[in-house]
Amino acid sequence: MQGYTKVQVVWLLLLMSSSSSWHSVHGGESDDVQCLKDLKQSLVDPKGTLESWVFTKHNIDGYICEFTGVECWHPDESRVLGLSLGNQGLEGPFPRGVELCGSMTTLDLSGNKLAGPLPERISDQLAYITYLDLSNNSFSGEIPAGIAKMTYLNTLALQHNQFDGRIPALGNLSRLVSFSVAENSLSGPVPDSLQRFPLANFTGNPRLCGPPIGKKCKKRFRLRIHVRPIRIHLRLRRINDASCIGAAAGFVVGFVVAFYFPHRFLFCRRLRPYIFHVCE
Structure with a gap:
């Protein structure tokens, strides 16, 4: 280990400990291959973008790296580094199987026709994601509070969807440098940890309040009525x-x-x- 810094040693240990999971098999195929299979099956592909995803070369490691939108750590290894599937007209829910792409760091599904809620345990499915772009879709429901556990996130783009409810506190995301939830149906105050981002990143949510929006939040009063029991x-x-x-x-x-x-x-x-x- 001479010549390595402490950080490099830690990363090497992590890579060595996770190598078994990278090479675990599903009928002779790696987790990453199964990840792409599940993703393809869970989405409607009217443009035929995923037609290049043909899973026939079982004995050739790294063949998935030739698929449209797939980026690998190394061209000779079936380990997905990132998926870039923006503006492909894809339809359906948040795709299944992404948790099997255990070494993936970027996921871009922007500009499609994806709908429905995000998984509650999205932080478990995308544990090492640094870049997550789900903008310009039709995702709905509340933004999962579990996103706060995705501590490697640098970019989180959720604008132009149909999210409602409150923005979860994301104080644990110390690496977050780009964030937007503009044009949704969110309400309540902007969490303190996100008030450093510009106003444009929150516009289109009429019921949001507090800095940087400039609209005061109404205090919530709780009316408590004590009814004495009549005996x-x-x-x-x-x-x-x-x-x-x-x-x-x-x-x-x-x-x-x-x-x-x-x-x-x-x-x-x-x-x-x-x-x-x-x-x-």
Whole structure:
């Protein structure tokens, strides 16, 4: 290891540890070949861009490097460095199988007709991506918060889609130098970590607020109403107790009056006493 810097040693160790995954097979083919197969099958290709992707040369390493839009680390190795498939009229969802291109660092799918949500675990599928361009498509739903784990990202282009919801906090992307979400349907404040980018990178989202947009964000008030439970059964019990006491007291008073004054009943009307003789 003499002559190598510490950084170079680390990279060599990483390359050596991952070499087994680069050469793992699916019926005699590498992961990267299977990656391209899955991607081709998951997309509609009206222009025939992917017709050159013919998977017949199983015994020739590096033959996929001749495919349209495919860039390899080395022309004699079936290891995909990047995919450049912009403006090819491709249709369908976010393509399947990209996680099998384990050494891919760039992915350009801009200017197509791709639609639907992005994978929630996109950071696992594109772990080493430095350049991701999905602009000018019809992707929808929320921008996955997992993008914040794609710590190697230098460029993230999501403009001209149909994303909604809030922009996730991307404070972990310290290498990010190019970012745009213009012309979507995003709302809420721009995260602090992204406020360094120019206003043009956020335009076309009327419900975004905060710097650099210049529109104040409305404070969100939470109305909390505390409803005290009414214990009806306790009140009824008290009422019943009072009624019982009153009835008992009335019975006792009536009994005493009838016992000691058997011949008279006393009535009061407007505080004027009247005495009626019931019997002599």
